[in-house]
Amino acid sequence: MPIKSPVFRSAAKDDKNGHPSGDPRFKLIDRTLKRFQFEQDALIEVLHTAQESFGYLDEDLLIYVAHQLKLPLSWVYGVATFYHFFSLEPMGEHSCNVCLGTACYVKGGANIVAALQAEYGIEPGETTEDGKFSIATARCVGSCGLAPVVVIDGEVTGKIGAEAVLNQVRESLAKPSPQRVAA
């Protein structure tokens, strides 16, 4: 997601009274900010709370967090894009996150991504037009011994080939979205 400008769209305040939109989800972020006393070291923790509250980190959220922690927006954006567990775009109802860390890459991770791209016509980081499916990639999901690893709707599967991934994704798409099941 390109950061267009460092202008806070929602007119942040200089005090610590929270987001001017009044959206109650910002209160959860504010609670984390206060718990860590607005320490800049708490950036990842605050971004986690922001993503859990909103589902993904949009530009307004990144600007808000940067503003509250008095960090450069470029720094916050860099951290949010570095870690695979942060998403800057809304995800589809179902998702397949393909690990492209070294172990997974050499064992065929890129082939899995290519197969998904060919099947669904979207790039990593994108969602199908109907909002049903997203492809994501990760740097390493910590299960290198199972390479290549994919995470389909939150479930980690390893030692899997492109065709088997496509089959699993088709099965997932036939089921209700995990978010709806959890709701």
Ligand code: FES
């Ligand atoms: S490189 Fe894929 S899990 Fe570590």
